[in-house]
Amino acid sequence: MPQTPSSRKIRANLARYTETFFEVLIKTCGWSAIVCVLTIFVFILFHATPALKEISLWKFFTSTAWSPHHEQYGAFALIVGNLLVALVAMVIAVPLGLGAAVYISEFATGKTREWLKIGIELLAAIPSIVWGFIGLTVLSPIMVHQAGAEMGTNLLNGGIILALMSVPLIVSISEDALRAVPDSFREAGLALGANKWEMVSRVLFPAARNGLLAACMLGVGRAVGETMAVLLATGNTNQIPHSLLDPIKTLTATIASEMGEASRGSMHFSVLFLIGVLLLLITCTINVVADLIIKGTKAKANA
């Protein structure tokens, strides 16, 4: 078909309009992440405001009396429970994760590395409800019969499960951080006579320090925010534990188990959203700080 000047012009215009249309569409989608985060904050905050206005925040943070039936909303033991189980998880997960990352990144070769990485990735894929199920049905009897615990679902049980859940995250980000250290560092270290382990501990760790720190922080974020696994595995007892084998209750489990019962518009409902605000603040802060640390490292490395 012969191309007349007018038809060429129409096609050119059409192409330009399609192009602009797609560019606008793409730009809008680009902002979707921000829109989502802001909307989440707005909605959760909105439903938490009645609680913010009515209940005593001082009691919320310091009292351990959590009894919505009697209008008592002391969340101290819940907060402590959440933080403790994350702490126990990190004590297990950080050394294991860093060690595994070092092995995969520096010592393992070829097929071994491939298979280890696949294994870690599959570990990361296991859903949280399955982990909770494991804690409830498998770890719990072990706790009782082998560790002599009173209740099989307790702090240690939840901590182990959370550790296994956050380790893949720590491993993959630590591994990225170690990989990001330029080979020249390694070569320099070896050239100066260090053996492999000395090179790792004295050259790589300091160089990748920020990335490793960020990895641990992201692991903490994951552990603090986990819901289903702790719901099934920690025993749901609102108390400050005296030992590792005591059951505890976390903020996340509180929301999950009590949401079904709270009537819409009641103070209980609003307080549960308040807990949501608290969780959101904690996890977002951890993630943003970790992200800034990683970005800081990248900027230094590129400079």
Next chain:
Amino acid sequence: MSSRSLLLSLALLVGGLTSCGKKADGKASLKMSGSTTLAPLATVWAEAYAKVHPDVAISVSAGGSGGGITDLIEGRNDICNSSKPMPEEDKKKVKDKYGKDAFEVAVAYDALAVFVNKSNPITEISFDQLKEIYKDGSTVNTWAQVAPGGLATDLKVLSRETNSGTGEYFNDTIVGKKAKIRAGMGEMNSSQAVIDTLKNTANAIAYDGMAFATADVKMLNVSKKTGEPAVAPSADDARSGKYPLARKLYFYTVGEPTGEAKKFIDWVLSPEGQAIITSSKLAVSLK
């Protein structure tokens, strides 16, 4: 690769849109939600009813009695399953919103059993003893205080979660209406969790519906006062009132039930529906 992925995405799109287009197909729907104690029984009823009346689709969710009551007030369900009587303030909310009273139908009895681990030698317990254990500020911390001569270990007290219908009934009956209860109890958020924990914890005491009993746990005989003869939990004794920890399980509707809800509730109350309670062993029938 690109034409294949295009085909794949087209197939997904078609699949998605077809499921989109499928709206109500003319079946009457009946939504029930609420108590976790009633949910298994309601499910069995719904399945049996579907065989007799295949034109009605009954759905059951369980979020707790409180959740069911909320759903009823919000108009999100047709029948509310509740293992506790609806509180006055909620009844008022229904009246305010709909102009009709909440209609209460007792559909079954439930014997609440006191459970202990199989290894515990104790066989009976009284209301007074239970009150001592479960009340706020309780000083009962060892088994010796409850049943001298039996277990010599500490006492591990388990309860149901703060807003469970089962928990509320137990607290109201044993400790007192809206009274404060013992702090630091192990709150089990489901009946299954109670049984699982009891299986593994030798010094625990807990309560839950008799239907959840398994061979791994032991039920205690209960007496109203120490010294009175203790009654074992059983269907007949629960019905007659001889077993003191028997409660009713309720259906609530907004105003008198009509249409499909009425037909279903009538069927549940009929000998057919009640026979299912007995055969499923999930609760105690009314007669």
Next chain:
Amino acid sequence: MLEEAKNPFGPTLYEARKERIAKGAQIVTMLMAVALIIPMMWIIGLIFVQGWPAMSIDYLWQNPVGGGVAGGIWGPLIGTFFLTLMCLLIVAPIGVLAGIYLNEYAPDNKATRIIMIAVTSLAGVPSIVHALFGLAAFVVAMHMGKSLIAAACTLAIMTLPVIITSTREALGAVPRNFREACWNLGASKWQTIRTIVLPNSISGILTGVILVVSRAAGETAPIMLTGAAAYLPLPNTMPDKLMPYYLGDQFLALAMHLNVIARDVPNMPTEMKFGSALVMLLLILLINSAAIALRIRLRRRKRW
């Protein structure tokens, strides 16, 4: 002294000790790496052994009976399928386009940094907070009620960062000279993306899609508050059996089913419990293995 006289070129005591530490460190870290794989294999093995007796074609094809005590898991299985399908239909277009924006169009300024921070924050939001948001925004504010569509939207928001990150990485792997060559030939930005960049990164994007499916299929908390039911009457006749759910109604899902039978169903036979856990585990592992295989194939096929 004597040792050094024996072999003046051999290691000194000090060096020998350092070598032992180095070797020790290698073994210790290897054990740590293995220590992670072992629990996973043990868990999978355990679930397999306890759940296998319940598995059969019947188990997969029948709907649950008596709340899950008998029968099969077809209802939850097909529910999870449709749930993830709807979630994908919502999140894939938005996520891929957002990834394209971030990698191709976004200027290197503060605004872009904020977007990146937002993506990271969104990824870190706890699943129960997503559930609360879904309840507040989709179930209540947008009047979707507790339904399949509300749950799908909630899961879409939750998995958005996954697909944005995967798309960005996939696009970033396409070398810059490809794009430059296109521009030199007179193509516009969108034309370049459409004809060269996207087709070359489709495997990476597909990996992201598969990861979204895995995440959406495995989450319980978000769907618990936004529409998953404990029991639904399900048609047992074809073709209704293949598509038993409506967008605006409640549904069954594998994750929720596992949650319910682990906690609320009395007298649940152990092998049924483990059977459901097994099906869920196998499903997720299968999906993720597909993603991993795709990624390996992508690496081998790279023509640059």
